[in-house]
Amino acid sequence: MTKTSLLAIALALAPLSSLAAGPRPELQPSARFSVYGHGAAATPPMGWNPWNAFRTEVTQDKILSVAETIKRNGMQKAGYRYVNIDDGWWLQRRADGGIQIRTTMFPMAASRSGPPSLRPWTDHLHAMGFKAGLYTDVGRNACSQAHDAHSPNLPVGTVAQREIGLEGFEASDLATMFGEWGFDYIKVDACGLADFGEGSKALASATYREGRPLIVRADAQATDADKVETAYARVGRLLAGLNPDDDFVLSICPWGEAGVGNWGGRHGNLWRTSADIEPNWDSMLHNFDTASRRELYAGPGRWNDPDMLAVGLGEFDARHPVEARTHFSMWAILAAPLLVGFDLNHASPAQVAMLTNPEVIAINQDAAGNQGRIVFHEGDVQVLVKPLAQRGERGVLLLNRGNRAVQARVDAAQMQLDPGEPMQVRDAWAGRDLATSGAVLEFDLPAHGSMLLKVRGKPASGDATALGDISGRIHVAVDGLSGYSARPAEVSGTPRVDATPAGQPLRIAGTTYARGIGIHADSRLEVKTAGEFSRFQALAGVDDAAAASGGTVQFRVYGDGRLLFTSPALARGQAPVPINVDVRGVQVLELVAEAAPEAGSAAASASRASTPVVAWAHADLR
Numbered sequence: 001m002t003k004t005s006l007l008a009i010a011l012a013l014a015p016l017s018s019l020a021a022g023p024r025p026e027l028q029p030s031a032r033f034s035v036y037g038h039g040a041a042a043t044p045p046m047g048w049n050p051w052n053a054f055r056t057e058v059t060q061d062k063i064l065s066v067a068e069t070i071k072r073n074g075m076q077k078a079g080y081r082y083v084n085i086d087d088g089w090w091l092q093r094r095a096d097g098g099i100q101i102r103t104t105m106f107p108m109a110a111s112r113s114g115p116p117s118l119r120p121w122t123d124h125l126h127a128m129g130f131k132a133g134l135y136t137d138v139g140r141n142a143c144s145q146a147h148d149a150h151s152p153n154l155p156v157g158t159v160a161q162r163e164i165g166l167e168g169f170e171a172s173d174l175a176t177m178f179g180e181w182g183f184d185y186i187k188v189d190a191c192g193l194a195d196f197g198e199g200s201k202a203l204a205s206a207t208y209r210e211g212r213p214l215i216v217r218a219d220a221q222a223t224d225a226d227k228v229e230t231a232y233a234r235v236g237r238l239l240a241g242l243n244p245d246d247d248f249v250l251s252i253c254p255w256g257e258a259g260v261g262n263w264g265g266r267h268g269n270l271w272r273t274s275a276d277i278e279p280n281w282d283s284m285l286h287n288f289d290t291a292s293r294r295e296l297y298a299g300p301g302r303w304n305d306p307d308m309l310a311v312g313l314g315e316f317d318a319r320h321p322v323e324a325r326t327h328f329s330m331w332a333i334l335a336a337p338l339l340v341g342f343d344l345n346h347a348s349p350a351q352v353a354m355l356t357n358p359e360v361i362a363i364n365q366d367a368a369g370n371q372g373r374i375v376f377h378e379g380d381v382q383v384l385v386k387p388l389a390q391r392g393e394r395g396v397l398l399l400n401r402g403n404r405a406v407q408a409r410v411d412a413a414q415m416q417l418d419p420g421e422p423m424q425v426r427d428a429w430a431g432r433d434l435a436t437s438g439a440v441l442e443f444d445l446p447a448h449g450s451m452l453l454k455v456r457g458k459p460a461s462g463d464a465t466a467l468g469d470i471s472g473r474i475h476v477a478v479d480g481l482s483g484y485s486a487r488p489a490e491v492s493g494t495p496r497v498d499a500t501p502a503g504q505p506l507r508i509a510g511t512t513y514a515r516g517i518g519i520h521a522d523s524r525l526e527v528k529t530a531g532e533f534s535r536f537q538a539l540a541g542v543d544d545a546a547a548a549s550g551g552t553v554q555f556r557v558y559g560d561g562r563l564l565f566t567s568p569a570l571a572r573g574q575a576p577v578p579i580n581v582d583v584r585g586v587q588v589l590e591l592v593a594e595a596a597p598e599a600g601s602a603a604a605s606a607s608r609a610s611t612p613v614v615a616w617a618h619a620d621l622r
């Protein structure tokens, strides 16, 4: 088709009003990679947190003895650096605005003149070679106050004295924790914004002030996501200001509520995608599922957090080595933070060996920071592929979620490798190469079993770099779902690598494309090209998964804010438009897909039930 005839179609299909109005503000290029960009989380944080083992029944001695064990048993060397304090460390808010530390729990804090300080604690951990983590809440009160009513370690005193959360004290509390006390990591919980509303259990005790909940769990409509985001954004800004050396980690903890999955990476280094993990198989699977389709949100400095590891506890204890290893492999392939949560003083040598396996940890800590993505899911079998920093290398997890033995397979195409070229396959847990032939790898997996591989081959994209192989360098600036946040992610989907948001193959006008990005319009992706590439090529079009009456979409490409490419308005069923642009020197490439309102009805677009699914197929940099 000639350029002129394409243009004619464009003019016929695109309601002029929408194009004349110019792009929506959030679809304007930002010319930057708009992630948080602060903190020391280039790879997923690793460490230990006492919550899953001790809840609030924790003391200085218990934590120290675990820290000493981590130092002695090889875990510190393997990368576990953060030793964190969770809920329970506070006694009350003082009249001068400071927080009184519970010195019965941390006698070390009382060892100085003046108000207790946790500086001796962080000094001690630092001297042991660890980083020190602390816990607070973004609201006025903490989670134990709502959910651990029988804890002996709840804040005491008047209603005001029990308000140990950050709200109203953000700047001074964080200055104390990071400036005076010297912490390196903070987990900021959110119960203060969720659990102290009218009718809540906590309020009935008459020891807390009522607050209109900004988070109503599992109810996106009643949740005020913007206010929650604003509160965390403030914490992120304050921490960046307090830590000019960027040696800190901000863990955001609203349990997947308030759309945190979409904005967490703009304000912090990790964000919880789900409710608390419980030490059983189903809970572990559930938490995994809340993160496993969000590969486009993770990257160096920002990680989906399906919660701390339950390894060592319940159905993952020493009597369940298969489940423990599979759980650990799942967190490894996701590039999830690795925060162990059991009393390591009771760890068996086999458990320590598991937690310190160098090749498995290397997959989790790979410098590219790509999160593994699901390339196959049928019945109980899932296969995830994580492109590694070394060109053509992938971490691959074959996973049996069910309780019957299965056979699982993965082929070269699923790994985005050239099936005609040889592959080297290594069993990561065993640390040995596997003799393989052909382009298909097959394994028998016992109930709850898995196989974690490192595979090396020739990328299917040849000499080019597929965007899917550098998903850690992509930021979903606008996901095409805003305004539809009331719908759970399972229904509306999230932008995906090599698949539509619903997990189907990318398909434009009847042709299937093996690689690319699937996303809804209106959307904007930022790609950190960092001046390393010279051309960007793709085939952009409305995916066949879009509704037949879905209107048209215009595709635009920007390099450092400069318009490099504009497509005509394309409807479902139309052939994709080829893109081939010069990106030499470009630091940030932006891919925009903007839907035009359905013909004749501008109002209809505002109330659209869904937005068209689009595909940036064969989107490659070279």
Ligand code: GAL
Binding pocket: 051, 086, 087, 142, 143, 144, 189, 190, 191, 253, 255, 275, 276
């Ligand atoms: C929960 C949080 C847990 C733990 C607990 C402390 O909200 O998800 O990881 O920190 O609070 O009370």
